[in-house]
Amino acid sequence: MSKLLWIAFEASDAPAAAGFAQAVGLGFDLLQISGQPVTDIGADKVLSANLSEMPTSDGLAKAIAGVAGGYSHVGAVSSMRSKDVLARVAGLMDAAMVTDVVAAESPTRFKRPMVAGSILATVEVLSMPAVLTVRPAGFAKGDRGGSSSVESISLDATSVAKRLGASARGGARPDLTQARVIVSGGRPLKDAQTFESVIGGLADALGGAVGATRAAVDSGIAANELQVGQTGKIVAPDLYIAAGISGSTQHMAGIKDSKIIVAINKDPDAPIFEFADYGLVADLYQAIPELRAKIGK
Amino acid sequence: MRLRRALMKILVPIKRVVDPYAKVRSLPDGSGMDTTGLKFEINPFDEIAVEEAVRLKEKDPSIEIVAVSIGGAECEEQLRKGLAMGADRAILVETNDPLDSTVVAAELAALANELKPDMILMGKQATDDDNNQAGQMLAAKLNWPQATFAAKVERGDGIVRVTRETDTGDETLELPLPCLVTTDLRLNEPRYIALPGIIKARSKPLEKRPRMTSAAPKTRIVRMEAPAARQAGRKVGSVDELYVALKDRGAL
Numbered sequence: 392m393s394k395l396l397w398i399a400f401e402a403s404d405a406p407a408a409a410g411f412a413q414a415v416g417l418g419f420d421l422l423q424i425s426g427q428p429v430t431d432i433g434a435d436k437v438l439s440a441n442l443s444e445m446p447t448s449d450g451l452a453k454a455i456a457g458v459a460g461g462y463s464h465v466g467a468v469s470s471m472r473s474k475d476v477l478a479r480v481a482g483l484m485d486a487a488m489v490t491d492v493v494a495a496e497s498p499t500r501f502k503r504p505m506v507a508g509s510i511l512a513t514v515e516v517l518s519m520p521a522v523l524t525v526r527p528a529g530f531a532k533g534d535r536g537g538s539s540s541v542e543s544i545s546l547d548a549t550s551v552a553k554r555l556g557a558s559a560r561g562g563a564r565p566d567l568t569q570a571r572v573i574v575s576g577g578r579p580l581k582d583a584q585t586f587e588s589v590i591g592g593l594a595d596a597l598g599g600a601v602g603a604t605r606a607a608v609d610s611g612i613a614a615n616e617l618q619v620g621q622t623g624k625i626v627a628p629d630l631y632i633a634a635g636i637s638g639s640t641q642h643m644a645g646i647k648d649s650k651i652i653v654a655i656n657k658d659p660d661a662p663i664f665e666f667a668d669y670g671l672v673a674d675l676y677q678a679i680p681e682l683r684a685k686i687g688k
Numbered sequence: 689m690r691l692r693r694a695l696m697k698i699l700v701p702i703k704r705v706v707d708p709y710a711k712v713r714s715l716p717d718g719s720g721m722d723t724t725g726l727k728f729e730i731n732p733f734d735e736i737a738v739e740e741a742v743r744l745k746e747k748d749p750s751i752e753i754v755a756v757s758i759g760g761a762e763c764e765e766q767l768r769k770g771l772a773m774g775a776d777r778a779i780l781v782e783t784n785d786p787l788d789s790t791v792v793a794a795e796l797a798a799l800a801n802e803l804k805p806d807m808i809l810m811g812k813q814a815t816d817d818d819n820n821q822a823g824q825m826l827a828a829k830l831n832w833p834q835a836t837f838a839a840k841v842e843r844g845d846g847i848v849r850v851t852r853e854t855d856t857g858d859e860t861l862e863l864p865l866p867c868l869v870t871t872d873l874r875l876n877e878p879r880y881i882a883l884p885g886i887i888k889a890r891s892k893p894l895e896k897r898p899r900m901t902s903a904a905p906k907t908r909i910v911r912m913e914a915p916a917a918r919q920a921g922r923k924v925g926s927v928d929e930l931y932v933a934l935k936d937r938g939a940l
């Protein structure tokens with residue numbers, strides 16, 4: 392039987408299932424690990440585990456693999472968590488896996504970027520089941536409506552790995568992967584305080600999220616979860632403002648689905664100007680306060 | 689009297705990849721990657737894994753580090769570099785078979801069952817295929833706990849404590865041995881190895897052997913093409929002009 396099991400670690404991971412399932416022409420069930428069951432995205436049924444704490448990956452993967460038997464496809468939104476857990480699920484199920492799917496040609500043929508987005512590969516799945524992580528930006532948003540039935544299930548996710556502690560930063564700003572506006576800063580930002588006031592300040596004026604390059608994260612001026620790019624977050628906002636960012640292949644790999652890219656860089660030959668919709672050759676310490684003043688906040 | 693601590697063995701898988709800083713294109717007929725004139729390197733994340741193993745060994749010389757690569761004879765070059773960085777010995781599972789993550793995980797699982805390492809340290813992804821799969825699949829096959837995206841690794845008594853990067857920050861896990869850890873960029877900065885170091889490492893043992901399993905790939909790349917290019921934009925002369933342009937597009 393061909394059917395998709397969509398894994399939603401949180402309620403916000405659920406809606407992307409609809410567009411993807413439509414694109415591959417499969418019906419789907421939703422396995423929701425935590426949060427209020429999402430019943431209006433066209434799932435045949437919602438399996439609600441309602442866990443109050445996210446188990447570590449060894450236990451969670453075992454629990455998911457226990458539910459996933461019998462499905463032809465197991466999918467989730469691409470994220471560090473889904474890669475951590477679903478690749479382990481694939482190992483347990485002896486399944487094929489395709490990460491970072493951006494398009495589907497058929498239920499067994501998918502497109503995905505590789506080599507930091509320099510190449511778009513078409514991958515054929517040779518044996519089912521297939522485990523997939525999906526970038527929602529590649530798919531139309533599915534219709535919302537209707538009301539799926541909800542089944543409570545209890546997952547045995549006992550883990551060998553013990554979580555000793557976790558930091559959840561974040562605060563009031565929108566999540567990078569869902570933000571409509573992102574302001575990102577690179578290496579030239581002097582220190583964490585300057586980064587926060589200049590980049591964070593403009594982001595707040597626009598109601599947006601803050602991103603950073605690896606260079607900015609490595610030098611300690613931005614938090615690691617803000618890294619955008621090949622090995623960081625993949626973003627697709629309506630507006631991406633890159634300030635003091637050269638435009639390395641690895642950084643561009645994370646932002647090329649943005650609708651509008653604005654680059655502010657004092658070097659007129661910076662590679663980012665080849666990709667930016669609007670390029671401003673300027674010192675960011677002058678341009679950003681000026682832009683903020685215009686926005687009037 | 690203090691008991692002597694048991695010897696610890698760390699297995700570090702290494703992949704040979706096209707230069708991660710090179711601009712890579714697909715071949716005009718879509719059949720693969722054009723690597724003409726490009727250098728090949730250790731996958732940067734695997735290099736970080738070797739470095740971390742060597743740092744653990746510097747604190748505890750009883751540790752043995754075994755580097756392993758699966759692929760053609762040319763992978764010897766990357767294994768030699770791993771040896772020069774401080775691995776004790778290397779294994780090349782020599783094959784020209786098509787490989788995907790499931791095959792790599794199957795081969796490494798067979799090898800781990802033979803060598804019985806206490807820890808496998810490997811890159812979170814390879815910079816050529818960007819898959820981010822093999823480590824987790826291998827941990828599943830071995831039924832070992834895993835800590836992916838490691839930013840810090842500390843060894844305790846029969847355990848390791850790993851601080852790992854997450855979507856929202858970081859978390860610290862404690863894993864009993866044996867376990868599998870995949871490395872992220874911020875775990876360490878690999879040491880620089882000059883050519884003489886690589887030549888000196890030629891005396892370290894490198895064993896070539898055939899594959900141990902008959903696992904067949906479950907995926908195949910059927911086409912590689914250039915991604916849709918972004919429309920080139922334009923330069924604006926001032927913040928004013930930028931502001932007006934963004935307003936006109938409804939972006940502000």
Ligand SMILES: Cc1cc2nc3c(=O)[nH]c(=O)nc-3n(C[C@H](O)[C@H](O)[C@H](O)COP(=O)(O)OP(=O)(O)OC[C@H]3O[C@@H](n4cnc5c(N)ncnc54)[C@H](O)[C@@H]3O)c2cc1C
Nearest residue numbers: 577578579604605606620621622623635637642657658675
């Ligand atoms: C395996 C691997 C994975 C990687 N993954 C990522 C990733 O996920 N994300 C990522 O971002 N990088 C990644 N990188 C790193 C990447 O190659 C680049 O080194 C990095 O993106 C550069 O960051 P940057 O643009 O901030 O710094 P730089 O390249 O140093 O650019 C700084 C820019 O700021 C400009 N500038 C300086 N001062 C000012 C000023 N006052 N006003 C305006 N402009 C100014 C300069 O002209 C320059 O163009 C990865 C690298 C490797 C090898």
